[in-house]
Amino acid sequence: MSYEANLRVWRGDADGGELQDFTVTVNEGEVVLDILHRLQATQTPDLAVRWNCKAGKCGSCSAEVNGRPRLMCLTRMGTFEPDESITITPLRAFPVVRDLVTDVSYNYDKAREMPPFVPPERDADGNHRMQQIDVERSQEFRKCIECFLCQDVCHVVRDHEDNKPAFAGPRYLMRLAELDMHPLDGVDRRRLAQDHFGLGMCNITKCCSEVCPEGIKITDNALIPMKERVVDRKYVPPTWLGNAIRRRRQ
Amino acid sequence: MADLERHDYDVVVIGAGGAGLRAAIEAHERGARTAVVCKSLLGKAHTVMAEGGIAAAMGNVYPEDNWRVHFRDTMRGGKMLNHWRMAQLHAQEAPARVRELEDWGALFDRTPDGLISQRDFGGHRYARLAHVGDRTGLELIRTLQQRTVALGIDVFMECTVTRLLTADDGAISGAFAYRRDSGQFLAFRAPAVVLATGGIGKSYTVTSNSWEYTGDGHSLALAAGASLINMEFLQFHPTGMVWPPSVRGILVTESVRGDGGVLKNAAGNRFMFDYIPDYFRKETAETEEEADRWYTDKKNNRRPPELLPRDEVARAINSEVKADRGSPHGGVFLDIASRRDADYVQKRLPSMYHQFKELAEVDITAEAMEVGPTCHYVMGGVEVHPETAAASVTGLFAAGEVAGGMHGSNRLGGNSLSDLLVFGRRAGTAAAGHAASAPAAALSETALAEAETAALAPFGRQGGENPYTVQHDLQEAMNSLVGIIRTAAEVEQALERIAELKVRVQALTVAGGRHYNPGWHLALDLPHMLRVSECVARAALERQESRGGHTREDFPGPREEWGQLNVLCTLFGDGIGLHRKPLPGMPPELAEIFEESG
Numbered sequence: 025m026s027y028e029a030n031l032r033v034w035r036g037d038a039d040g041g042e043l044q045d046f047t048v049t050v051n052e053g054e055v056v057l058d059i060l061h062r063l064q065a066t067q068t069p070d071l072a073v074r075w076n077c078k079a080g081k082c083g084s085c086s087a088e089v090n091g092r093p094r095l096m097c098l099t100r101m102g103t104f105e106p107d108e109s110i111t112i113t114p115l116r117a118f119p120v121v122r123d124l125v126t127d128v129s130y131n132y133d134k135a136r137e138m139p140p141f142v143p144p145e146r147d148a149d150g151n152h153r154m155q156q157i158d159v160e161r162s163q164e165f166r167k168c169i170e171c172f173l174c175q176d177v178c179h180v181v182r183d184h185e186d187n188k189p190a191f192a193g194p195r196y197l198m199r200l201a202e203l204d205m206h207p208l209d210g211v212d213r214r215r216l217a218q219d220h221f222g223l224g225m226c227n228i229t230k231c232c233s234e235v236c237p238e239g240i241k242i243t244d245n246a247l248i249p250m251k252e253r254v255v256d257r258k259y260v261p262p263t264w265l266g267n268a269i270r271r272r273r274q
Numbered sequence: 275m276a277d278l279e280r281h282d283y284d285v286v287v288i289g290a291g292g293a294g295l296r297a298a299i300e301a302h303e304r305g306a307r308t309a310v311v312c313k314s315l316l317g318k319a320h321t322v323m324a325e326g327g328i329a330a331a332m333g334n335v336y337p338e339d340n341w342r343v344h345f346r347d348t349m350r351g352g353k354m355l356n357h358w359r360m361a362q363l364h365a366q367e368a369p370a371r372v373r374e375l376e377d378w379g380a381l382f383d384r385t386p387d388g389l390i391s392q393r394d395f396g397g398h399r400y401a402r403l404a405h406v407g408d409r410t411g412l413e414l415i416r417t418l419q420q421r422t423v424a425l426g427i428d429v430f431m432e433c434t435v436t437r438l439l440t441a442d443d444g445a446i447s448g449a450f451a452y453r454r455d456s457g458q459f460l461a462f463r464a465p466a467v468v469l470a471t472g473g474i475g476k477s478y479t480v481t482s483n484s485w486e487y488t489g490d491g492h493s494l495a496l497a498a499g500a501s502l503i504n505m506e507f508l509q510f511h512p513t514g515m516v517w518p519p520s521v522r523g524i525l526v527t528e529s530v531r532g533d534g535g536v537l538k539n540a541a542g543n544r545f546m547f548d549y550i551p552d553y554f555r556k557e558t559a560e561t562e563e564e565a566d567r568w569y570t571d572k573k574n575n576r577r578p579p580e581l582l583p584r585d586e587v588a589r590a591i592n593s594e595v596k597a598d599r600g601s602p603h604g605g606v607f608l609d610i611a612s613r614r615d616a617d618y619v620q621k622r623l624p625s626m627y628h629q630f631k632e633l634a635e636v637d638i639t640a641e642a643m644e645v646g647p648t649c650h651y652v653m654g655g656v657e658v659h660p661e662t663a664a665a666s667v668t669g670l671f672a673a674g675e676v677a678g679g680m681h682g683s684n685r686l687g688g689n690s691l692s693d694l695l696v697f698g699r700r701a702g703t704a705a706a707g708h709a710a711s712a713p714a715a716a717l718s719e720t721a722l723a724e725a726e727t728a729a730l731a732p733f734g735r736q737g738g739e740n741p742y743t744v745q746h747d748l749q750e751a752m753n754s755l756v757g758i759i760r761t762a763a764e765v766e767q768a769l770e771r772i773a774e775l776k777v778r779v780q781a782l783t784v785a786g787g788r789h790y791n792p793g794w795h796l797a798l799d800l801p802h803m804l805r806v807s808e809c810v811a812r813a814a815l816e817r818q819e820s821r822g823g824h825t826r827e828d829f830p831g832p833r834e835e836w837g838q839l840n841v842l843c844t845l846f847g848d849g850i851g852l853h854r855k856p857l858p859g860m861p862p863e864l865a866e867i868f869e870e871s872g
Binding site for chain 1: 314315316317318320322323373376377378379381382383384387388389390391406407409411412413416420421423424431455484485486517518519520521524525625628629632633634740741742743746784785786787789790791792793794
């Protein structure tokens with residue numbers, strides 16, 4: 025059944041903007057992204073929205089719907105009352121480019137800082153051998169579609185721009201955990217995780233896990249185990265003693 | 275042009291999907307100064323949508339498998355219209371391309387021996403697809419993305435190339451582009467350009483393709499003087515979602531059938547048994563019992579007809595729906611719920627489970643899905659040299675979906691991801707080699723000024739149409755008149771509509787400014803979409819037979835004389851010219867493969 029929905033969409037750019045009211049037709053089964061496309065096609069052809077797959081696989085159409093970080097392609101209109109006003113705003117943790125499009129380069133900068141994967145030599149027959157049970161831990165984190173909703177919601181940076189240089193955010197701390205649990209990787213990134221990427225700033229409020237559209241248990245399965253590994257490295261007596269001696273020599 | 279952002283590279287790769295990133299990695303490793311230019315953010319390319327897997331005859335599950343069997347399956351799937359040398363290189367090199375992904379961090383599902391696991395797919399004789407659940411494309415794109423970043427390759431995200439630039443002698447000299455966020459222009463000077471821009475599906479209403487699939491690479495190649503081959507062959511994937519309307523066309527992976535799912539009509543019959551063509555009869559099960567035994571005993575049983583190549587299955591579904599034997603929303607039923615337990619389905623098909631749950635409120639472990647054909651892939655593309663991926667224009671290379679020839683008249687599932695890797699790498703090698711020997715020509719200031727004027731033209735017009743209306747009308751025309759089943763009369767009608775749309779595009783008006791303006795971007799995409807749609811329609815009218823992804827109701831069945839011919843499109847003034855070109859002859863040692871027992 026079709027109905028007319030009330031939409032409040034933030035429009036503007038880096039210099040400022042405002043919520044604008046629109047009335048748009050909604051048909052059965054549609055998602056928020058469909059409604060924005062209809063708005064583009066009929067009322068606001070220059071409305072800036074980022075999207076690609078429209079199937080929850082690419083992580084492009086991230087925005088805040090009634091204040092909650094969401095993928096607009098997976099937010100069904102049916103979850104709202106027909107007479108409810110739906111407010112759509114850009115991700116708050118990133119600078120606005122225009123309308124619902126934000127500058128997400130913070131994330132790509134953090135990705136560039138990541139020390140890459142380093143594999144061992146292959147077996148004599150040219151294969152790497154790994155057991156399914158061992159690859160599954162990192163596979164969970166590789167489901168990440170880089171929608172950056174976890175980065176957006178994380179309170180360490182959401183309202184604290186000044187923390188960004190020292191804090192990589194859940195997505196990249198999870199990437200560190202993914203590499204740490206990768207059966208083939210040969211690099212120890214635990215010190216970097218703490219000192220450079222700011223793992224210690226995470227105080228496990230689990231907001232990131234709550235908004236993850238892939239249902240990845242970011243906090244429980246990646247960040248907490250990673251924190252434990254960092255602690256192991258720091259406080260296992262021989263490591264601690266070795267580091268202490270090294271520091272004294274310097 | 276003082277405010278133009280200018281860059282110098284050896285190799286510019288357009289597109290950041292599997293083929294583009296693989297080409298860039300190779301060109302960089304061979305010492306070329308390399309840039310990737312892509313319309314979206316890095317990691318969002320259409321490759322991310324690929325679900326099932328990467329076809330490669332690694333023999334991890336069936337040691338009997340080898341490149342000759344893969345080559346044979348590929349050629350037969352393409353109804354022998356593939357370029358034999360591309361199909362051969364693809365089958366030979368795919369295993370090495372998959373293995374190197376593991377060196378870059380990819381984590382495929384494993385066999386009990388710890389090797390890369392391989393799954394069944396339509397048209398492949400053995401379980402051959404390396405996979406990660408049903409999100410293999412994501413794994414591929416992320417692995418290549420992380421490798422690209424680790425190597426420090428320059429990536430120009432959210433930049434759209436509007437023109438290729440050529441020197442006086444016709445060779446490539448660079449590319450002209452705009453930044454989507456600011457609307458500012460860029461000029462790249464480079465002796466080698468690799469096109470890796472993907473497909474054309476956005477010219478259809480019902481498609482699995484994203485907004486990026488506007489055929490811009492095909493169109494840029496034509497404008498630079500290259501020819502397109504096999505453009506009449508479009509793959510309608512048999513299983514797209516059909517309900518609710520807003521998700522119509524979104525892909526439902528073939529792995530559902532590879533893992534045991536079957537197709538049923540409204541009466542509950544497995545109708546695919548009624549649609550087995552003679553060409554595949556010898557290798558297809560005749561009874562449901564034999565088909566069901568095949569999943570566990572492939573030696574003594576033949577494959578279920580649900581796993582025939584995609585063109586066969588799509589046509590069968592189309593016929594069932596037309597005969598009023600379809601599902602409530604105009605599709606058929608795809609049922610894995612009654613055949614596999616819920617744990618298995620969730621483990622093997624997690625993203626399908628998620629997709630149906632989120633978008634259609636259907637639990638695929640408890641009920642059947644409704645599915646129907648969706649425009650998915652263009653077999654046609656830039657005519658390239660098989661070894662180097664070089665187009666006929668000096669300095670221009672093409673790899674992946676934008677290139678033609680590899681898949682003939684129909685692509686097998688899983689052969690796309692392997693195609694990206696094999697020919698992406700080859701294009702990167704050849705582009706770097708070319709750049710090392712060819713100096714970069716100076717860019718013509720006149721050509722740059724012209725490109726800028728053309729890009730800004732829609733802002734200068736008043737009172738014209740909205741680009742979204744024109745796009746909608748093009749999609750309707752192509753979907754209804756040059757779709758899965760075609761007739762001369764309908765295709766001619768489509769050509770008339772395209773001619774009208776070309777006039778309307780000249781008069782489009784764009785609202786707003788240059789900063790991140792999707793209406794403006796669409797206005798610049800539309801001429802590409804129209805040019806490529808015209809190629810599809812003209813080639814479809816030319817080929818008077820039915821083969822693979824081209825079905826003519828007025829010329830049913832394949833014809834021998836057409837089995838020896840490719841149709842080529844070139845730009846001819848503002849229109850499209852056609853040529854027929856004989857297929858390259860296959861050497862006897864390969865031809866023998868097809869005489870071996872089926």
